[in-house]
Amino acid sequence: MSDASKQTSGTKPAAMAIPKGGFFKDKIEQGRYGPIFPKTPACYGFSILAKVIPGREERFYEYARNIEQAVAAQPDCLAVLKLHYLRWVLFPIKGDTYFMYQGIFDTDFDKYTEDAVNLFAATGLSTAFENLEGFPADWRTNAPAFVKFVREHQCPSFLEYGEYPYVSAEEIKKALRLKAAFSDMLDQMQ
Amino acid sequence: MLEFDDIQHILLMRVPALTGRYEFLSFRSATGGRTWLSAIREKVQSAAEVRASLEQEKRWVTVAFTWNGLRALGVDEASLATFPEEFRQGMVARAEMLGDTGANHPDNWVGGLTSPRLHAIVILFAGDEAERERCVTEHNKFIAQCRDVEVLSSLDLAAIPPFIYAHDHFGYRDRLSQPVIEGSGEVATPGSGAPLKPGEFILGYPDEAGPPAHLPQPEVLSRNGSYMAYRQLQEHVGRFREFLRQNAHTPEEQELLAAKLMGRWRSGAPLVLSPDKDDPTLAADPQRNNDFNYKEMDPQGYAVPLGSHARRMNPRDTAANMNRRRMIRRGATYGPQLPEEAPEDGLERGIAAFVICASLIRQFEFAQNVWANDRNFHELGNERDPVIGNQDGTLEFKIPKRPIRKKITGLPAFTTVRGGAYFFLPGIKALRYLASLGDVR
Numbered sequence: 001m002s003d004a005s006k007q008t009s010g011t012k013p014a015a016m017a018i019p020k021g022g023f024f025k026d027k028i029e030q031g032r033y034g035p036i037f038p039k040t041p042a043c044y045g046f047s048i049l050a051k052v053i054p055g056r057e058e059r060f061y062e063y064a065r066n067i068e069q070a071v072a073a074q075p076d077c078l079a080v081l082k083l084h085y086l087r088w089v090l091f092p093i094k095g096d097t098y099f100m101y102q103g104i105f106d107t108d109f110d111k112y113t114e115d116a117v118n119l120f121a122a123t124g125l126s127t128a129f130e131n132l133e134g135f136p137a138d139w140r141t142n143a144p145a146f147v148k149f150v151r152e153h154q155c156p157s158f159l160e161y162g163e164y165p166y167v168s169a170e171e172i173k174k175a176l177r178l179k180a181a182f183s184d185m186l187d188q189m190q
Numbered sequence: 191m192l193e194f195d196d197i198q199h200i201l202l203m204r205v206p207a208l209t210g211r212y213e214f215l216s217f218r219s220a221t222g223g224r225t226w227l228s229a230i231r232e233k234v235q236s237a238a239e240v241r242a243s244l245e246q247e248k249r250w251v252t253v254a255f256t257w258n259g260l261r262a263l264g265v266d267e268a269s270l271a272t273f274p275e276e277f278r279q280g281m282v283a284r285a286e287m288l289g290d291t292g293a294n295h296p297d298n299w300v301g302g303l304t305s306p307r308l309h310a311i312v313i314l315f316a317g318d319e320a321e322r323e324r325c326v327t328e329h330n331k332f333i334a335q336c337r338d339v340e341v342l343s344s345l346d347l348a349a350i351p352p353f354i355y356a357h358d359h360f361g362y363r364d365r366l367s368q369p370v371i372e373g374s375g376e377v378a379t380p381g382s383g384a385p386l387k388p389g390e391f392i393l394g395y396p397d398e399a400g401p402p403a404h405l406p407q408p409e410v411l412s413r414n415g416s417y418m419a420y421r422q423l424q425e426h427v428g429r430f431r432e433f434l435r436q437n438a439h440t441p442e443e444q445e446l447l448a449a450k451l452m453g454r455w456r457s458g459a460p461l462v463l464s465p466d467k468d469d470p471t472l473a474a475d476p477q478r479n480n481d482f483n484y485k486e487m488d489p490q491g492y493a494v495p496l497g498s499h500a501r502r503m504n505p506r507d508t509a510a511n512m513n514r515r516r517m518i519r520r521g522a523t524y525g526p527q528l529p530e531e532a533p534e535d536g537l538e539r540g541i542a543a544f545v546i547c548a549s550l551i552r553q554f555e556f557a558q559n560v561w562a563n564d565r566n567f568h569e570l571g572n573e574r575d576p577v578i579g580n581q582d583g584t585l586e587f588k589i590p591k592r593p594i595r596k597k598i599t600g601l602p603a604f605t606t607v608r609g610g611a612y613f614f615l616p617g618i619k620a621l622r623y624l625a626s627l628g629d630v631r
Contacts (some may be wrong), residue, residue: 029535030287032276032555111560115510117398129223141403143552145274170569 222338428534
């Protein structure tokens with residue numbers, strides 16, 4: 001939990017305006033693969049926008065079904081990404097199809113990059129990225145190239161908001177488990 | 191099959207040394223550097239040689255180079271560009287990400303290690319003091335004859351008595367958990383995991399992800415080589431003992447607190463297997479002293495706190511892709527022992543160690559950046575590794591305990607980084623290749 005999160009205890013909504021380029025110049029934190037985008041009231045995240053290779057749109061729908069099945073079969077299969085939410089969007093610009101991959105998560109992407117690359121290979125997430133223009137063909141063995149692609153296609157936010165700022169998914173799940181345990185305890189005392 | 195006769199011994203073997211010395215060198219000219227290398231490489235032993243002579247041998251020599259050192263020897267720009275970026279940049283440029291800020295900042299490092307003129311390291315491990323002296327004198331004599339080779343600094347090593355097992359100045363037993371390499375002939379002790387593909391540690395072999403890829407060129411230079419991250423860590427023994435006294439009342443409680451910081455008792459006995467009291471017999475039994483996990487045996491950290499050193503540096507079954515994060519550790523202690531009950535004497539003592547791995551960014555830097563220094567590792571909120579993390583007095587250490595955990599605030603820094611560098615550890619043939627770079631071919 002950051003110092004900022006302690007101030008709000010996670011229950012006071014907060015918004016953060018972010019400078020052009022996505023970084024606060026006086027406090028850029030370095031990660032293994034370069035500067036890390038700042039943590040905001042909406043946690044860490046990325047919004048990757050890239051052009052789909054023409055004619056490959058159908059692959060994305062097929063891929064969506066794969067991910068649905070993978071998570072159903074093994075609910076913790078994406079655990080390493082420390083996610084809150086992921087959103088996959090296809091949209092048209094001047095006759096071309098573009099793909100947006102937007103994630104909100106609790107750890108800066110750099111920290112677990114290689115784990116993410118491994119995971120993508122294992123869960124079939126790769127099949128979506130491989131349909132994007134400029135995605136490195138050797139990404140499985142070349143984490144730096146994968147990271148470069150992600151960084152080059154990242155569109156940083158200029159404003160982020162959190163109704164329960166800085167709270168991690170793990171803390172939310174803990175609170176829900178605690179609530180369930182309390183309910184159970186009260187039931188037992190009837 | 192591993193090419194034992196082409197791999198420097200340090201990668202595969204731990205030698206029975208009680209003393210030694212590191213020398214950090216700079217080459218003023220390529221020919222000077224190559225002349226020195228041509229002679230010293232005769233002394234560098236492969237794993238095969240050391241295996242055959244372990245009983246008779248009394249000294250073991252390893253040589254490695256920084257990226258600047260490879261350039262200084264005359265490796266061409268095209269080849270230099272094929273080395274990974276983090277190695278090209280060097281440890282100093284990576285300091286902030288590694289947590290080397292504040293007291294650990296490279297501005298405070300010693301021995302000229304931050305200089306771009308740092309080109310090479312010679313690692314001497316010796317069986318005894320006399321042999322160390324003999325080797326140092328011989329090397330000094332040789333260096334004096336070499337034009338254009340300068341010793342930037344050196345560090346004398348010394349094991350700490352009692353010599354029954356290896357331990358650091360804080361008293362923690364070392365060398366209990368090491369990865370085993372497939373094909374090395376070594377047998378993994380229970381709990382140490384299956385042998386790992388050699389490419390995790392040695393360039394040119396398949397790794398846990400598949401066949402070798404993106405190796406530095408030419409192949410003769412990279413094959414059977416590896417990378418070494420060097421760290422000189424000063425250990426503040428007086429401060430450490432004072433901390434134990436202030437935070438625990440009885441000697442038994444102090445011993446338990448020391449164990450909680452590490453994840454093992456100072457004897458080496460794992461807290462998971464012996465949570466309430468020390469067990470030196472267990473500690474000394476390789477069939478049992480590493481045979482545990484965290485996910486099933488200690489998920490909440492009641493035995494081993496989630497933020498303890500051992501649990502951070504090897505989270506075992508509680509981290510993803512552990513096989514891609516393992517590291518080989520080599521090294522030794524330096525400086526005089528601080529006798530028990532003696533007050534802090536202000537003398538420098540500590541550990542001077544190498545992390546050996548095939549990818550600095552994926553293995554060493556990940557461990558340093560995430561496992562040691564991520565304040566929110568395991569959702570801990572405001573902690574870093576209590577032994578090697580960057581501690582500035584503002585962080586805490588939480589010890590899970592029923593009914594209520596113990597939280598220590600304002601944890602002091604027990605260690606300070608005094609130096610560090612990234613080295614490339616060439617194979618034996620690669621040493622010959624480097625030494626002959628200027629020759630007409």
